[in-house]
Amino acid sequence: MYTSMTFDTDWATQAACRTTDPDSLFVQGAAQNRAKAICVGCTVRTECLADALDNRVEFGVWGGMTERERRALLRRRPNVTSWRHLLQTAQDEYERQRILTGTSERAS
Ligand code: SF4
Secondary structure, X not given: OOOOOOOOOOHHHHOOOOOOOHHHHOOOXXXXXXXXXHHHOOOOHHHHHHHHXXXXXXXXXXXXXXXXXXXXXXXXXXXXXXXXHHHXXXXXXXXXXXXXXXXXXXXX
């Protein structure tokens, strides 16, 4: 079984939106950009996005993507069976490279 160096399985407790009005992520039009701005600095954005994609969450902004953006991504990558595995692997590889090159920003 693959064990991630970085993926947070208890990600919901670290969510940047945990203290915001839940309705603020379920908006339409230009308000979605404000909702996505909440996600920009979220340290568990990748985990959140993986969960939304794997569970085909239909509504709301999750992981910095609107439902429309997630649907487009799912259409572009129909063969992905586990977004969690895909994003975990990519995030871990990013972290390995970051450590090797001495850069300091975490993937999100
Ligand atoms: S990525 Fe956005 S929706 Fe997901 S936990 Fe973070 S702030 Fe909330």
